[in-house]
Amino acid sequence: MTADSFQDRLAPYACNPHQTRGRLVREPESPTRSCFQRDRDRIVHSGAFRKLKYKTQVFVYHEGDYYRTRLTHSLEVAQIARSISRALGLNEDLAEAVALAHDLGHTPFGHAGEWALDACMQPYGGFAHNDQTLRILTMLERRYAEFDGLNLTWEALEGVVKHNGPLLPLKEGERLPTTLAAFQEQWDLELHTNPGAEAQVAALADDIAYNNHDIDDGLRAGLFTVDEVAELPLVGPVIREVCDRYPNLERSRLIHETIRRMINAMVTDLLTETGKRLADHKPGSAAELRALPQPVVSFSDGMFEAQRPLRAFLKQRMYRHYRVNREMSKCKRVVTALFDLFMAEPNTLPTQWQEEIRARGGDTEMSVRARLVADYIAGMTDRYALAEYSRLFDMDAKT
Known part of the structure; x- marks a missing residue:
């Protein structure tokens, strides 16, 4: 199937590569790949992406081979984002590009490294991994003869910068991160609007991935038990369902079966809620979708509520565990x-x-x-x- 035939299947509110706003530095496009496929490929071939293999998610890289790193996390986010985007008629390549790039700016040692570096950088404008991702994509990768960075499309950069939502207007006392403020003067990323639907998908795919793989890693590390997570509203019903159907299932298979069913439940909820919002708002283009007052891609209120006890549990029992x-x-x-x-x-x-x-x-x-x-x-x-x-x-x- 050709690249053009794939675009024929896109919903009207998807980001269409034929309507891209282009790249900051003009260059001939590929005859065999869409602009968003090329964005994804440039990210995968970047030095920063390769380094994610040895950057921690929660556990430092030498803790064990089975724990997630930033690389495996990014790949899981990309897989979930592609699946959701396909179901919604969105551009899978753009969603995957945003998912693969979203953690490029992380320091060594995860959030601990970021907190330490931000404290050191307070007299000089601070440090934030999202802003560092933009530095990498627009400045620090030096692979091409005609420009610094990867020269990604406007849609890819917008998606990476705004995947968690609009950045303007600023609250009192806030300021734009250093790199973003400077880049915004070069190329307006429309920081006051929501991102495209593909970036919204990537953001929630990130939530789905880390909520579930942190349970998996925490159980494998012995930071908590299956019985303890079975008390949580989102996890408990799934564990009971698996145990009822497979009463003698070994622990490792029980964990995996629970995780995959939870991912499926969260994806299904997201698709259902997003379908309702799309039906209500009926955006006719990617620009109309960006201009809506709230994100279109979303979990239901019930799913948001069910995630709160899980996140509180992981914060207390994993992220603040004395070993961690x-x-x-x-x-x-x-x-x-x-x-x-x-x-x-x-x-x-x-x-x-x-x-x-x-x-x-x-x-x-x-x-x-x-x-x-x-x-x-x-x-x-x-x-x-x-x-x-x-x-x-x-x-x-x-x-």
Whole structure:
């Protein structure tokens, strides 16, 4: 089937590649791939995407081979987003591109690394992984002869930046992240509107993926038991249904069967609720859908309510478990120590980063130096950050 025949199946409110707003730097398009397929392929081939293999989701990469990393999480989000988009008549390639790109800006050690780097960067504009994703997509990936970044389409960048909803108007005391504020002056991403439906799908596919795989990983890690999660309103009925049908099922299969049924239940709820909203609003184009006062892609109120106890449980029993806290405490100290050393002694940075600092005036402008140091640290994998820390602070380590 040709790319054009796929587009013929799109709903009127989907993002159609033939109607793209294009790329910031004009370039010939591919004769064999749509612009959104090309966006997805550029993301998959990027250095930042490969690094996600060794960036933590909850557990640091060396904890075990079966736990999720940022890479496996992104692949799961992309799979769910494609399935939902196909059912809704949306552009699967764009939804997949947004899903695959949404975590590119994460630091090593997950949110612990981000919190530590944000604290270090407070005098220099702060740090946020969503803003760092935009830096990667528009500046830091240096693979192409004619531009920095990946030169993605407007729709892909808009979807990545706004996948959690509009960013304008700002609340009192808020400000746009540094990179986004500068990029917005170059190319208006219409931050006051909802994103396209494909980005809305990617955002909720993210929720579906991490809610379910965090249960899976938490059970495998022994942070809580099947009996404990069976008390939760969203999980309990599914576990009882599986146990009634397969009374002697071994624990590992029980967990997997429960997780896959929960994913199916959440996807089904999303498709049902979204179908109702589409029928109510009847958007005739992607632009009309963006202009609506609320997202069209959504869970039902009942599903939102059922997720709250689950998230509270995971927050208390997993994300704040003492074993996780101890690991994250160490990780935050690693990131902070690296930042402080590189700021005080930039001559300890690799040569190419020293040259970048000099070229941008970071020898005298501390905010420039800080942002480049943050770029260097944020781009590290867990294992590289630990190795760099060892090389710099362990007298017996090789430099």
